[in-house]
Amino acid sequence: MQANTNKAWLGVLPVVLLVAFSAVIPLMTVVNYSVQDIFDVQTRVFVGFDWYRETLRDPRFVDALLRQILFSSLILVIEIPLGIVLARGLPREGRLLPLLLVLLAVPLLIPWNVVGMIWQIFARPDIGLLGAAVNAAGFDYNFTGVVTDAWVTLIAMDVWHWTSLVTLLTFAGLTAIPGACYQAAMLDDASRWQVFWYVEFPRIRSVLVIAVLLRLMDSLMIYTEPFVLTGGGPGNATTFLSQYLTSMAVGQFDVGPAAAFSVLYFLVILLLCWLFYTSVMGSSKGPDPYDEDGL
Amino acid sequence: MAWMAWTLPTALFFAAIAAGLVAMTVFELVRPTIPRRGLLPLVTSRGDRFFISLLVSAFIHAGWLGITELPVYMASIGCLVLGGLLMRFG
Structure with missing residues (x-):
């Protein structure tokens, strides 16, 4: 009988080649461009780390990075708990459920620039429903002119657009929990919070990791919605990393600095x-999902 | 490879990374890693520590370029030492 061999790994080779062609080599090319000043294919100068030095000392880069971190933190802090609360509020069965799920999925189906457009009109103080209502309520609201208003609108738009994703993922995780776990919790007279923390949370933790990672990744590269809604303004108040990068790479065609910027952005x-993934997956805090006596 | 504008320093850089990965793979086949907990506050395999070393080195270089005017090779030497320490004790 043939002993175990590792020949099956050869089956992975096409994928490796494809990923190398479509992801690894382009990334290497970006690194390669980031150390050169390229005018055209023939005319290029090796400049070492100059572009990195310039980018890292560019106050607009640092500001955009800080704004990016603030934005991503804020939307995660809002969307994850809100998504969990909504998912727990959904009925587990019944005629209403399919309708609710479809309604929740609607914002996810709208193209991103359309979301930006919807909110741009929705939030306008003169003709927009939201803008006019907020102003009628006595607040002086103008998202194109006031920094705080622009941020609030942007975050509200992202919450509107993406909380459903967290809700649907969490709901999928919740439906996989056996009813016996809830019955056991009921017999033990567990409070709602205890049911969540000891019964539900350990079992939806991996789904939540995926939700947070998806939202984190997506919010870190947010471009379209703020581009349409605020155009990065007022001033540069809502210019995030991707917008600044695009203005460098496409607007000014500075390939070298834009490549250095991209490498830093990627890092x-x-x-x-990585920090998030290891801290969530590696932490042994919280109850063991497979410990049925853990109640 | 001229049309992709490759330079010798970048080629050497990627060759070093590739050599590192190949060496780690061979090492793993010869002597499989046992995940353990060292100085770092998490359980790591040898590959994890290699990744952490690379990532930390990248950020040390970025910080170095952003803050000081001193030559970069000083940061690189520091990173090599730190990487060695992380691989051994991390």
Whole structure:
């Protein structure tokens, strides 16, 4: 009988080649461009780390990075708990459920620039429903002119757009929990919070990790919605990393600095995702999901 | 490879990373890693520590470029030492 061999790994080779062609080599090319000043294919100068030095000392880069971190933190802090609360509020069965699920999925189906457009009109103080209502309520609201208003609108738009994703993922996780766990919790007279923390949370933790990672990644590269809604303004108040990067790479066609910027951008995302992933998956805090006596 | 504007320093950089990955793979086949907890506050395998070393090195270089005017090779030497320490004790 043939002993175990590792020949099956050869089956992975096409994927490796495809990923190398479509992801690894382009990333290497970006690194390669980031150390050169390129005018055209023939005319290029090796400049070492100059673009990195310039980018890291560019106050607009640092500001955009800080804004990006603030934005991502705020939307996670709002969307994750809100998504969980909504998912727990959904009925587990019944005629209403399919309708609610479809309604929840609607914002996810709208193209991002359309979301930006909807909110741009919705929030306008003169003709928009939201803007006019808020102003009628006595607040002086103008998202194109006031920084706080722009931020509030942007965050409200992201929450409107993406909380459903968290809700649907969490709901999928919740429906997989056996009814016996809830019955046991009921017999033990567990409070709602205890049911969530000891019965539900350990079993939806991995789904939540995916939800948070998806939202984190997506919010870190947010471009379209703020581009349509505020155009990065007022001033640069809502200019995030991707918008600043695009203005460099496409607007000014500075390939070298834009490549250095991209590498730094990539590093920040890599670090945040790794930190988050290891802290959630590696932590042994919280009850063991497979410990049925853990109540 | 001229049309992709490759330079010798970037080629060497990627060759070093690739060599590191190949060496880690061979090492893993010869002597499989046992995840353990060292100085770092988490259980790591050898590959985890390699990744952490690379990521930390990238950020040390970025910080170095952002803050000081001193030559970059000083940061690189520091990173090599730190990487070695992380691989051994991390």
